[in-house]
Every structure is written in structure tokens, then in C-alpha cells.
Amino acid sequence: MPVLAQLLRTAAPCVAPAVWLCGIFVASGAIVNAQAALAATAVTAALRPAHHTDGGFRNPWGLPRHDDAPLGVTLPFFVRRVASSLGGNHGRPPRRVEPDLALIQEVNAARGNSVTWVGHSTFLFQMAGVRFLTDPTWSNTASPVSFGPRRYVDPGLEIDDLGRIDFVVISHNHYDHLDVDTLKRLSNGHTRFLVPLANRETLERHRIGPVVELDWWDSITIGEARIHCVPARHWSRRAVTDMDRALWSGWVVRTQTQAVYFAGDTGMFPGFEEIARRLGPIDLAAIPIGAYEPRAMMEPSHLTPEEAIDAVIALQALNSVAMHFGTFDLTDELIHEPPDRFTAASTAAGRGPDRDWVFAVGETRVF
Ligand SMILES: [Zn+2]
Numbered sequence: 001m002p003v004l005a006q007l008l009r010t011a012a013p014c015v016a017p018a019v020w021l022c023g024i025f026v027a028s029g030a031i032v033n034a035q036a037a038l039a040a041t042a043v044t045a046a047l048r049p050a051h052h053t054d055g056g057f058r059n060p061w062g063l064p065r066h067d068d069a070p071l072g073v074t075l076p077f078f079v080r081r082v083a084s085s086l087g088g089n090h091g092r093p094p095r096r097v098e099p100d101l102a103l104i105q106e107v108n109a110a111r112g113n114s115v116t117w118v119g120h121s122t123f124l125f126q127m128a129g130v131r132f133l134t135d136p137t138w139s140n141t142a143s144p145v146s147f148g149p150r151r152y153v154d155p156g157l158e159i160d161d162l163g164r165i166d167f168v169v170i171s172h173n174h175y176d177h178l179d180v181d182t183l184k185r186l187s188n189g190h191t192r193f194l195v196p197l198a199n200r201e202t203l204e205r206h207r208i209g210p211v212v213e214l215d216w217w218d219s220i221t222i223g224e225a226r227i228h229c230v231p232a233r234h235w236s237r238r239a240v241t242d243m244d245r246a247l248w249s250g251w252v253v254r255t256q257t258q259a260v261y262f263a264g265d266t267g268m269f270p271g272f273e274e275i276a277r278r279l280g281p282i283d284l285a286a287i288p289i290g291a292y293e294p295r296a297m298m299e300p301s302h303l304t305p306e307e308a309i310d311a312v313i314a315l316q317a318l319n320s321v322a323m324h325f326g327t328f329d330l331t332d333e334l335i336h337e338p339p340d341r342f343t344a345a346s347t348a349a350g351r352g353p354d355r356d357w358v359f360a361v362g363e364t365r366v367f
Contacts, residue, residue, distance in 0.1 A: 014091040051216060051231070056198070056245040059233050059300075061269055069297040077294060081319045084329055085148050091334030093152040094326035095360040101161055103364055108163075113258050114366045115284065117245050117359040118156045120327035120351045121177060121264070128255040134262045134286065135177040136186060142176035144238075149176065149328040152335060156362030159185050167192040167222050171264025172248035173199055176328050183208045192222065196229055196247035202238065216249060217278075220245070228252040228279055230261075233269035234276045234301050252279045258367070260261060261285040261315060265324065267301045272314035284367050285317035289342045290325030293332035302331075303342035312356060319367065321357045334359045 011268040050060035059065075086092055099116060104126070107114040118124060120142075121135040138159055142149045157217035159182070168191060171177050180202075187208040195203065200211045212220055214229035221227070234248040250264045252275065261275065261282045276282060290306045290361065291299045301323075303311060312320040325338040339358040357365065 007034065019210070030114055037150075037287060049215070051247070057236070057247045058244060059105060059235075059269070061233070061271075063233065063267075063269065063299045066267075066297075066300040068300070069294075073294055073296045080332065081149075081330075081356065085150065090329045094336070094338040094339070096153050096156060097360045097362045099157050099161070099362045100364050103263075103366075105163075106167045107364075107366055112366060113255075114364055115260075115321060116157060116364040117321070117323070117361055119151075119153060119361045120325075121171070121262075121286075121288065121323045122155070123262070123321075123323070124162065125253070125260060126252060127253060127258060128224040130166050130225040130253075130255070131164060132169065132225075132253065133162075133165055133186070134169055134251070135264070136168055136177075136182050137170055137176060137179040138182045138185070139179050142174075142179075142330070144175060147307060149330050151327060152329060153327055153361050156360075162330070164227075165191045167194055167227070169194045169227065169234065169251040169253075169262060170196075170199065171262070172196065172234055173202055173236045173246050174265065175238070176330065177265060178202065178238075180206050180208070190201065192229060194220070194251070194271075196249040198246040202246070202349070214249075215247070224255050226254045230275050230279070231264040231269070231271040232264045233271065234265045234267070250275070252282070253277065258283045263287050263311070265301065266303065266311075267299060268307045269309065272311045276315045276317075278309070280316060282315050282317040283319065285312055285315050286321040286323050287320050287325030290338040291331040291334070292338075298331060305338050306345040308342060309345040309351070310349075312346075313349060319355050321358060321359060321365075326359075 052055055073186055108126050114126045116124040120137055122137050123134045125132050138155050140151045184206055193203055193211045195213055197213055197215050200213045203211050215229045219226055219228040230250045230252055232248050232250045235244055236246045236248050237243045244344050251262045253260045259282050287308045288303055289305045291302045292304045326335050344352050346352055
């Protein structure tokens with residue numbers, strides 16, 4: 001069913017499209033040398049990290065999988081997604097302001113710290129003279145083809161206004177996070193592209209580079225920044241047969257005075273405490289707050305706004321900034337719902353909007 005498969009894949013790039021693989025699983029039936037194979041597998045398994053598998057990666061915490069939801073939940077969801085991608089209004093987009101390019105330049109010249117929201121999970125960070133982007137996505141659809149989840153609000157910065165970018169971090173290969181058209185425009189020989197394991201080929205196939213591939217807890221130094229690849233609870237897929245073949249991650253960027261955590265895409269998991277323990281204190285956490293309904297499907301891979309505040313508390317982050325909402329219409333909740341719930345949860349937890357920030361698209365803050 002290539003047409004249906006294409007439709008479903010396109011409609012929901014960052015949600016569980018297990019439905020369109022509901023074909024026939026064929027057992028190989030190979031029995032010869034089974035004992036030897038099992039012994040070899042046991043040795044290999046004992047040596048490898050808990051999040052590595054024979055052909056890919058997994059979430060190692062014994063929590064429910066993203067594709068555990070029943071067909072009665074997933075099929076109607078995909079029908080709703082296809083309908084939504086074809087038209088209609090699914091909520092109020094976030095406010096957009098003209099970017100303060102003078103402020104951004106001023107902070108860079110002073111080797112200070114600032115963050116600018118471009119939209120969805122895309123930020124421009126400046127820290128101690130180092131400039132980097134997170135999951136840069138400037139395309140109008142989060143999709144491998146020209147239809148699919150549409151952009152509700154223009155990017156907060158033009159690519160031509162970015163200036164020098166030292167590196168890009170990418171959290172995983174879903175289409176709303178790894179946007180090949182954008183990465184091609186950013187690829188200039190200077191900017192380095194940091195990806196979790198097994199994502200190199202996706203970039204290099206399009207002549208995007210240089211690429212640096214890292215495993216969870218690996219790190220690299222660029223300028224005055226130490227960049228750490230850290231765990232996330234998520235999954236990956238770009239095509240029909242490549243589920244979980246490429247790793248997903250978050251990133252911590254630390255300079256001599258500040259540390260920023262970019263969570264990528266994640267559900268609730270014990271890694272937040274471990275990241276704080278190993279790499280804290282975290283000054284600013286960019287945390288995803290959208291794409292959480294229906295919960296029966298999304299709970300293993302996306303935080304609710306309330307869980308996002310729980311995560312920020314687990315991280316002991318001084319400040320947080322909300323992301324992954326309002327830009328692409330990915331799931332069932334109205335696109336303006338997540339920030340209201342995020343601020344309410346923050347206030348209820350005794351933190352409030354001065355600590356847990358909701359930006360207008362294009363807004364810059366110094367930290
Ligand atoms: Zn995703």
C-alpha cells in the first residue's frame with residue numbers, strides 16, 4: 001500500500017506510524033547453528049551499552065514503547081492527522097515578533113549568552129563567542145513531500161540573517177527535527193553538524209557536513225564550548241524499514257560559566273536526574289511541551305506541559321524555555337494549549353513565568 005503508507009508517514013512524522021507497517025511479519029525459520037548464534041549474541045549483548053541493539057537502538061529503562069498503543073487509538077489518530085494536514089484551523093499560532101538583530105550582534109561581540117526562538121525546536125544560541133543552532137527547521141512542512149504537517153507561523157529569523165554558525169546539534173531523524181533542505185542551506189564547510197549515532201549517512205547522502213557522530217555521554221569541544229550528547233526517551237524513523245536504526249538524544253552545551261540543556265524530543269524518563277547529576281548545574285533547559293495527545297500514543301515519546309515542568313525540576317534547571325509547540329500541527333491538542341498549561345504548571349510548582357519562559361517566535365533573551 002505505498003500510497004497509504006506515504007500518506008500516513010507524511011501526516012505524522014514525529015508520532016507512532018506503526019500502523020502502516022501492519023503487514024505480515026515473516027519468521028525466517030532458520031534453525032541451523034541456532035545455539036552458536038545465541039551464544040555469540042549473548043557475548044555481544046554483554047559488551048554493548050544497554051541502549052544498543054543488534055541493528056539499532058532502544059530506550060533502556062524498561063518503560064512502555066511508543067508503538068504499544070492499540071490500533072483502536074492509532075488508526076483514528078492517523079485519519080484525523082491526514083484530514084488536518086489538508087486544511088482547517090487547529091488553534092491559534094504563537095505571537096511572532098521581529099528579531100532584534102542588533103541585540104544578537106551586541107551579545108556576540110561581548111561574548112555573552114543569548115537565546116532566540118526561531119520556532120518549533122529551533123533556537124539560535126550564543127555562548128562565550130560560540131554560536132549554534134538546535135534542530136534547525138525552516139521548511140514550510142515537516143514532511144518528506146510537499147504536504148503534511150504545515151507550518152503555522154513564519155520562522156523568527158531568516159537563514160541569511162544568521163551569520164557564522166559554529167555548529168548545529170540534531171536530536172533525531174524525524175522530519176520536524178532533521179530537515180534536509182535547511183541543513184543543505186547551512187552546510188558551508190565551517191559549520192559542524194553534531195548528530196547521535198547512525199545519523200551520519202542521512203546527512204552525507206545530501207553532501208551536508210562535516211558531520212560528528214556521538215553516542216550518549218560522549219562529548220566534543222568546539223571553541224570554548226564542551227558539547228555532550230545525552231540520553232532521551234524517544235525513537236526514530238525516516239522510511240518504512242528503518243525504525244530505531246538511528247539513535248536519538250538530547251545535548252548539553254557547557255562553557256566556563258554556563259550550561260544549556262536541549263532536550264530534543266522526549267517522554268518522561270529517569271535520565272533528567274542523571275543529566276543533572278553528571279553535567280549540572282543547568283542554567284537553561286530548552287524543554288518540549290507539545291505533541292502529547294492522544295496520551296495512549298504519545299506518553300512514551302512526548303512530555304505534557306505538566307511533565308515538562310516535572311522534568312525541569314528533576315534537572316534542577318535555573319530557567320527553562322518552552323519549545324516543540326505552536327509551529328507544526330502534529331497531534332490532537334490545539335496548538336495554543338501547551339504554553340498556557342506550561343505556565344500554569346510552573347506557577348503551581350512555585351517557579352512561575354520568570355523562570356520558565358514562553359517566547360514569542362523571534363524573541364531573544366540574554367541569560
Ligand atoms: Zn520525534
